[in-house]
Amino acid sequence: MKVEEVMTRKLVTVEPDDNLGLARDIFQRTGFHHLLVQEEGKLLGVVSDRDLLRAISPHIGTLAETERDLATLNKKIHQVMTRKLVTLPPDAQLADAVAAINRHPISCIPICNHKGEAIGIVTWRDLLREMEHHLRA
Template structure:
């Protein structure tokens, strides 16, 4: 089995200059935990829901909201993304995908083509749902 056999093919990516409120909305509306970040179509980073939780003030829209809390929304993707994310090709064997999950503390892998464009995503949930016992 290869990455292309279990990857999710309909992937939404955000531009390197995408703003955090828009990114947050995409993640909430689609219930995503990760979003690939692209520059001219090429994968350059990834943003996780944990990144947003860490960066966006929890006081926004609350009684304690301060101007500095709203300033956390003025960031763009390239300021908060993980750069040079680990990615695999469609032909990558599942064993190698599993090895990445075990070796590095990540929970998803973008799947890219020869031009480094995102063509899919694989999460640990995808691996579990395709596991054969």
């Protein structure tokens, strides 16, 4: 089976100079866990909800919140994004995606066309969902 058969095609992107507050809002609205970072259509990186949580104050939204805590939302995405990307073409096999996630400290793989443009994303959850489907069949 090819990754294009399980990849998510609905991509949400941000730009490197967007702030973490925007990323936080997108994560909360969409339920996604990864955002592709692009500039002028070029894929530069990925920012995950875990990257966001590591970068912002844990006091945001609590009674202990201060202006300093809120200021962490003004950090730029390029300050926390993953730049060393592992990508695959849409015709790669699911086994290639599993191998990539097992061999690298990543939780998603952008799927790129022959021009290097992101056309989808595969996460470890997508792979587990497909595995469950086959195990139950």
